[in-house]
Amino acid sequence: MHLSPMPSAIVATELSKTYDVKVRDPGIKGALAALARPRYRQVRAVDNVSFSIERGDAVAFLGPNGAGKTTTLKMLTGLLFPTAGKAQVAGYDPWSGGNPFRQRIAFVLGNKQQLLWDLPPEETFRLNRAIYGVSLADYTTRRAELVELLLLGDLIDKPVRQLSLGERMKCELAAALLHQPEVLFLDEPTLGLDLEAQQTIRTFLGEYRRRHGATILLTSHYMADVTALASRVLIINRGRLLYDGELSELVARIAPIKRIELVLSETVSRARLEEYGTVAHYAPPRATLEVPRETATAASTRLLTDLDVADLSIQDPPIEEVIRIAFGETEQDAEEDTVRTDVQRAPP
Amino acid sequence: MSPASSRTPFATFRDQYAELMRSAFLVDLQYRASIAIWLIWGVTEPIISLGIWWSIAAGGAVDGYTREDFARYFFGVALVNQATLSWDAWNIDRWIREGEMNHRLTRPIAPIHEAIADNVAYKTPTATIILTMWIIASLFWPAVRIPFEPGRWSLAIIAIVLAAAIRFLNGYATGLLAFWTTRATALVELQFGLSLFLSGRIAPLSLLPPRVAHVAEYLWFPYVLSFPVEILTGAVTTSEQYLRGFAGQAIWLAIWLALYLVVWTRGRRHYGAVGG
Structure with a gap:
């Protein structure tokens, strides 16, 4: 069912996914009770989510752990089918699109690899060339381009198990792009990587999209991924889409702050630290200050000059914080706003 | 930006298999020491069985089986077992439990083809090693020689x-x-235990108690080991025996193929509903 001409790359319409999760009380007693009389709780992982992404756009999917990002991606790649709603990706229904659909997408999971662990990445590249039916001429050109853009060099001849996490992720991306997918799904591609590798991957994804017009939907914990790659963000929390719009608007909406994390070598009072910014966290020798984004560098320089600082780092506020600030949601709201319903089931 | 290739589906499929087998073989090469140990373990069991039956048959044939018959039989068991082993359940279990199934499900080839290629890549060289050992042994030990009959082979x-x-x-x-x-x-472990008796791994089926042998006839076990071994050793002679054996194999192949298709289709749907 290939719809044409030129539909949006991704259309999600009222997508929902509900899981039945077995609940059991802790301990042996709980385990035995669960055996005799299983209880289930329905968890709505994704709740009525709608959005569409045009061809060639890059969109970031933001949200804390367990927000429903990966579940949505799994529905869009055809791994899971929705409990309600529907999706269209590259003109196909992901669930029934079959191999023609799979030829047009790539799904890279930051915490799972497809590279053959015992062999050099080159072997996975060869295998993917055959699996996706890429001609030798196209393979040679694309491989050369990916090696150049991702700075792979001689990495592709080393066994995967000898590569660092960042090197592996770069090779994962190359393996996933050899068939030149129209739509690229990336689940936490920079998770756990050092700053340099994160930067290489961000630059690469931007350049690749510019050259090939690929559509990118990525999930991330890191604001920096989003700022570098996507002008548009989708924010999801507890299964619900909270925000769909320009990143700049979001930044304007939240207090545009940076966090300065400090480890002090001397005892400095909380009051003294307040001179440099808002003290968000104070547990000597550690402290976290919140300062306006534009004065973060200046504040750091002053801190380093004035105080005996063992360690200092400037960071974006964590996603959880952004969501909290942007949507004025408190922990108590979260409790009340529960999307979970207990369902008592009769024993089988 | 069309990913579609201009080649025929058959050429693509052949190319996919060639690369799947190549990478499986290269991975096996990395684990050559483990494979050597498994290979030794694989022939140890028939050798032990042979040792036991060799001493039982010291006083004369057992139900028509002489010492030499036992020797040929268990050499056949070692070869056929190596060529028909199945470890796939453990792989799939890991793929599903540890989320390794996900990327396999987003590729334009069903995961079973990777498993088939893996089997061919592993069994071809290892069964050849056992066959070579058999040929070398037969140079020095006439008991394990089998008559040169190309049709039977x-x-x-x-x-x-x-x-x-x-x-x-x-x-x-x-x-x-x-x-x-x-x-x-x-x-799978349970089936493995049953197969020790019912497929003829520890004794030729004709030596089993008649009731057990009778039960075995209604299952797939005799067709996956005993039947091919007995063709090799010459115990299968009449066309009726051949016909029954091949008919049994065809039926069980059809049954397991159908079961695979049912479990795969329903399992994939279940996975789609609940996730990994």
């Missing part, structure tokens, strides 16, 4: 391929139960 090869296909589908389909349960591999 060709039929034996067909029977071994069918046996490998049945055992493969049996293991693969059982492994796919991991979509629902964490105990799929325990079911």
Whole structure:
């Protein structure tokens, strides 16, 4: 069912996914009770989510752990089918699109690899060339381009198990792009990587999209991924889409702050630290200050000059914080706003 | 930006298999020491069985089986067992439990083809090693020689391929139960235990108590080991025996293929509903 001409790359319409999760009380007693009389709780992982992404756009999917990002991606790649709603990706229904659909997408999971662990990445590249039916001429050109853009060099001849996490992720991306997918799904591609590798991957994804017009939907914990790659963000929390719009608007909406994390070598009072910014966290020798984004560098320089600082780092506020600030949601709201319903089931 | 290739589907499929087998073989090479140990373990069991039957038959033939018959039989068991082994249930169990199934499900080739290629890549060299050992042994030990009958050997090869296909589908389909349960591999272990007796691994089937042999006839076990071994050793002689054997193989192949298709389709749907 290939719809044409030129539909949006991704259309999600009222997508929902509900899981039945077995609940059991802790301990042996709980385990035995669960055996005799299983209880289930329905968890709505994704709740009525709608959005569409045009061809060639890059969109970031933001949200804390367990927000429903990966579940949505799994529905869009055809791994899971929705409990309600529907999706269209590259003109196909992901669930029934079959191999023609799979030829047009790539799904890279930051915490799972497809590279053959015992062999050099080159072997996975060869295998993917055959699996996706890429001609030798196209393979040679694309491989050369990916090696150049991702700075792979001689990495592709080393066994995967000898590569660092960042090197592996770069090779994962190359393996996933050899068939030149129209739509690229990336689940936490920079998770756990050092700053340099994160930067290489961000630059690469931007350049690749510019050259090939690929559509990118990525999930991330890191604001920096989003700022570098996507002008548009989708924010999801507890299964619900909270925000769909320009990143700049979001930044304007939240207090545009940076966090300065400090480890002090001397005892400095909380009051003294307040001179440099808002003290968000104070547990000597550690402290976290919140300062306006534009004065973060200046504040750091002053801190380093004035105080005996063992360690200092400037960071974006964590996603959880952004969501909290942007949507004025408190922990108590979260409790009340529960999307979970207990369902008592009769024993089988 | 069309990913579609201009080649025929058959050429693409052949290319996919060639690369799947190549990478499986390269991975096996990395584990050559483990493979050597498994290979030794694989021949140890028939050698022990042979040792036991060799001493039992010291005083004369047992139900028509002489010492030499036992020797040929267990050499056949070592070869056929190596060529028809199935470890796929453990792989699938891991793919499903540890999320390794996900990337396999987003590729334009069903995961079973990777498993088939893996089997061919592993069994071809290892069964060849056992065959070579058999040929070398037969130079020094006349008891394990089998008569040169190209027709019989060709039929034996067909029977071994069918046996490998049945055992493969049996293991693969059982492994796919991991979509629902964490105990799929325990079911495989149970079948493994039964197969010791019912497939003729520890004794030729004709030496089993008649009731047990009778039960075995209604299951797939005799067709995946005993039948091909007995073609090799010359115990299968009449056309009726051949017909029964090949008919049994064809039926069980069809049954396990159908079971695989059912479990795969339903399992995939279940996985789509509940996730990994």
